[in-house]
Amino acid sequence: MTRFILNRIAIGDHAHPATVVLDLIRQRQGLTGTKDVCREGDCGACQVLLGKIRGGRLRYQAVNACLLPLGAIDACHVVTVEGLNAESLNPVQRALVDCGAIQCGFCTPGLVMALTGFFLNAETSDEQAAIDALAGNLCRCTGYAGIKRAIARLCRQFDLSVSPPECRIDDLVRWQILPAYFSEIAAKLAALSPRDAVEPSPDALLVGGGTDLWVARPHSLHIRPLAFLPDSSDSVRFDADDCIVNAAASIEQLQTSKLFRQLFPSVTQDFELICSAPVRTRATVGGNLVNASPIADLAVFFLALNASLLLVSHDACRTVSLKDFFQGYKQVDLQSGERLQAIRFNRAAAQSFSYEKVGMRRHLDIAAVNSALGIEHTDGRIVSACLSAGGVAPVPFYFEKACDYLQGRPITPETVTAAADIARQEIAPISDLRGSADYKRLLLRQLIFAHFMKLFPEAIRWEQLHAR
Known part of the structure; x- marks a missing residue:
């Protein structure tokens, strides 16, 4: 069983570890804000935030749920766009609306996740770096000008240079970019210990990121044992x-x-x-x-x-x-x-x-x-x-x-x-x-x-x- 936190709720799921998180959150959890489009990591419509305890600190990154296997999220925090929603639009969502960055809305959840990932990780509020953070998000409607206006507005509004990494989550909660429950996730993940290490079978397929495997042969991965390599701490x-x-x-x-x-x-x-x-x-x-x-x-x-x-x-x-x-x-x-x-x-x-x-x-x-x-x-x-x-x-x-x-x-x-x-x-x-x-x-x-x-x-x- 894979144990993780999905938005605010702790989950235990017995699905095959090759199951991609996109299918888990849409089909098994009914969270349809995350969109199912290319299934190749090209469009960004399915982006979620993946949070892990690394180096004693909770760190998040925006990832494509269509290429993220269940076996890679044990003891992690998975955040969908529903997990960022509040009673009113948060500053990222409001900027996208006010700056004309939304038309059909199909790519919007991915844009919200990518921008939130940028604010979680960037050292400074650099517009070009924010644009690169959204480079994996395709939009057929807007021509991207509105998206760039939203990026510029947000980078002027929030100065990341005054927010050190160890304080970033608390600062984003204070700025209302993140909901208040994010302040409690680190403690909950610490209590949610990962599954015990098991010696993989000799014929197990070693999986690192899997970004090519889950594009080239996703279905065949369900019929053989998988062994997921731990994240690198000393790159x-x-x-x-x-x-x-x-x-x-x-x-x-x-x-x-x-x-x-x-x-x-x-x-x-x-x-x-x-x-x-x-x-x-x-x-x-x-x-x-x-x-x-x-x-x-x-x-x-x-x-x-x-x-x-x-x-x-x-x-x-x-x-x-x-x-x-x-x-x-x-x-x-x-x-x-x-x-x-x-x-x-x-x-x-x-x-x-x-x-x-x-x-x-x-x-x-x-x-x-x-x-x-x-x-x-x-x-x-x-x-x-x-x-x-x-x-x-x-x-x-x-x-x-x-x-x-x-x-x-x-x-x-x-x-x-x-x-x-x-x-x-x-x-x-x-x-x-x-x-x-x-x-x-x-x-x-x-x-x-x-x-x-x-x-x-x-x-x-x-x-x-x-x-x-």
């Missing part, structure tokens, strides 16, 4: 000269990690290209790698850092280079009983780093081609280079020949164009819905050019590359 740490990333960390934890931002100042902008905030909240780093998609964003990212993987089983562990981990389309070097525990790379690999992605949409889309480049250099000469790309081979691809060529070369337009030509000869892309093979070869060249122009703007300019 990133430094060890001597290396950076170690916990494979169970979510993409959002990676993006907001101060240590990771220290190495990659542009990580916030880079990861906004990958997926929306509710998906980043649930999707794990290890899941993105083990899924082995040829366009896996984090696989491409870590390949350009020459990363290695720590694989562990019940009685052993081993280290595998990420370059050697991908063995064929959707095939990885993961033996029976093993799981990915951590990703390690040398911090010097982040000296000059660039990530680029091109899809049908600028943001939140599957890549046609994505690419990353990590370079160590001194005195205008490349010491070492790691170049990777997705969408150009059956696996996330590491360019051995192009990287060998770049080593020791001067950073000049001639070097860049020659490396791009070598890289294009290493790949064998296929034509598919995301573009023709010729188009992907062209994209790869342009992304390689973009890497060097971004990292070395004084030495590499577009007109120098374009003329060659």
Whole structure:
């Protein structure tokens, strides 16, 4: 049985742990304010708040209920739009109404949850950050102008910089963004101990975030045992000269990690290209790698850092280079009983780093081609280079020949164009819905050019590359 708090009420449910929370709250609890639309995490109409005790404090995040399995909410607080309602509209709801952000109303509950999630977590009342928090919410009616007006009004009305994280829930209750009962939830969750840990069966499917599993094969998950990995508390740490990333960390934890931002100042902008905030909240780093998609964003990212993987089983562990981990389309070097525990790379690999992605949409889309480049250099000469790309081979691809060529070369337009030509000869892309093979070869060249122009703007300019 899974025990949790749904809005104000403690619940015990015997449904299969693969049951998504969307079905539980609508069909089993009759709470229909949460809308059932895409069931793929794309529209945001089913967003709820998920609250957990972490680090001794109750923390909430807006998540897509269509991708949230029952097995992941034990000893948690699940909040639907009904759980935010009071006798009159709260400030978030009122702003959406007054600013013309509502027409048909179908997306409105998701907008309310996403905005409330922003106020629960943001450090400051930054309008652009609030817009990113709503990037996973689609609206067919408003043209989004009214939604942006509501965001601007709320950010002017409530100053989050004066509300420290440990006081945030009490402050939002005082501002009437949250109902008063939220002040009692932490104590209730502490009394609602999670189920006792049970050794999973050998054939159990390990589940991290499950954001891909519950899209690709949700029904098959009901006929096999599942083992849910615990949340990561230490997403990133430094060890001597290396950076170690916990494979169970979510993409959002990676993006907001101060240590990771220290190495990659542009990580916030880079990861906004990958997926929306509710998906980043649930999707794990290890899941993105083990899924082995040829366009896996984090696989491409870590390949350009020459990363290695720590694989562990019940009685052993081993280290595998990420370059050697991908063995064929959707095939990885993961033996029976093993799981990915951590990703390690040398911090010097982040000296000059660039990530680029091109899809049908600028943001939140599957890549046609994505690419990353990590370079160590001194005195205008490349010491070492790691170049990777997705969408150009059956696996996330590491360019051995192009990287060998770049080593020791001067950073000049001639070097860049020659490396791009070598890289294009290493790949064998296929034509598919995301573009023709010729188009992907062209994209790869342009992304390689973009890497060097971004990292070395004084030495590499577009007109120098374009003329060659």
